[in-house]
Amino acid sequence: MALDRKTTEQMARLARLRLDPEQAADVAEDLSRILDMIDRIEEVDTAGVEPLAHPLHLAQPLRPDEVINAPDRDRLQQSAPDVLEGYFRVPRSVE
């Protein structure tokens, strides 16, 4: 299944990726191949097979409800591009 240009651009926008036209063509080709592979998988008769949400046959382990993390703001904010009075500062996100 070939992915058209419009869908590719929409995917890129949703993922916040900026693609120049050449890259977009490459990505479209790669994604089309992945979709072809999925089409092939879909040919397999899976009637009576339970849907698989995770490849491991294990259940989610649960942890007790305990606060174990102490405040560590300065260290955690070291990689933030911009902070202000303990807040992360970002460009205004509403009009």
Add this chain to the structure above:
Amino acid sequence: MEFEPVIGLEVHAQLATSSKLFCGCSTRYGAEANTQTCPVCLGMPGSLPVLNREAVRMAVMMGQAVEAEVRGRSVFARKNYFYPDLPKGYQISQYELPVIEHGRLRIEPDEGAPKLIGITRIHMEEDAGKSLHEGFGEGVTAIDLNRTGTPLIEIVSEPDMRSPAEAVAYLKKLHSMVRYLEICDGNMQEGSFRCDANVSIRPAGREEFGTRTELKNLNSFRNVERAIHYEMARQQEVIEDGGHVFQETRLWDADAGHTRSMRSKEEANDYRYFPDPDLLPLEVSETLVDEARSSLPELPDAKRERFMEAYGLKDYDASVLTTSRELADYYERVVATGADPKLAANWTMVELLGALNKDGTEITESPISAEDLGRLVQRIEDETISGKIAKQVFEPMYAEGADPDTIIEREGLKQITDTSAIEATVEEVIAENEAQVQQYLDGKEKVLGYFVGQVMKKTGGKANPQQVNQVVKERLDAKKG
């Protein structure tokens, strides 16, 4: 044309766990910005979520309280979107396989008959952070991620409600339920209990649903009602003008009293859900189900029925007293002192709730203890004071937190039941009001009330009114001779 609304609600309730859904950060409200965060809730690469068992137990309790099915195996999914207060770029939620499905809730709206509202599903998810757009300078948004990762349950109803009153009744019932279960503090101002409404209208009698809009920012019961009313009228106008209602998200503006379209971005509803590979399927064990069931308290409906039966209360009174578990407990402690249940209900609902509502105080912060209110009711029953004087005793009790006997003693409010004392006062009043005596003798019997009033005045309202009535009548009749 007559239109009918079709309403479904989506309610988000923050679970009252100590730590977050997938990490050991505190969920406490009001801490300094970003001091309750860690690599997991900040979405740092390489960190992994581990599910909080208590949050699962609380979600299961909610499911049991609305008679729903608990799914043995459910799956966490990623809901993908970009926003500054969502550091991972996705919210961990549940999509195709939620932990709870197919429940129902009985409501009793202020207008109309009781009704069962279907609950489609209840799923677990994590809350986002907070964006502050004001007070940090021009063009700046400040992000606090303390709330990021706080456990939520989203309770999705069927589109079963047909009036704003039904929607409010449903929301109030859910609100009371989560507080009974002690799984959410229900604070709407702080956002721990939030509601979105899906509203459409259709010509009365038609089966098919109209196009719905989703209303957001409904942060009080009153606003839910106002916003739905507004939106019904707006949609009706659009249709009557020959237009079409668009499926969109609209923001309720309480100050302006209207809803307005949120700039609908084309990708707004393209969340590309997929199972979260970082989390294994959730298996709710029998042990956990049993644990949740055994911790279920008596729920509002059952309690209301019991109050009606055990205490002989009317439906309305029983409903009011069971709105919250704290209020119901308070009332039962008043009754436990030996006070008459009906009188106790009156004093709790009328005087106490009236005073508490006036200063916005919760029942748990009541300056009058249940035991003292019980004693006050008993003083009315044993005729130490009249119901009227009791109100005078109530005020200083409320202001000072003092017990009723101390106030009655201090203010000298004990009812005068001593016949000779009453007789003496009656004689005085008769002697001072010759003109009125003559009127009475001339057959104007209504003037009796005047004498009773004068006696009550002289005794500061403390004389037993029945006794006064009797003595006045005896003495005046004796003059007829």
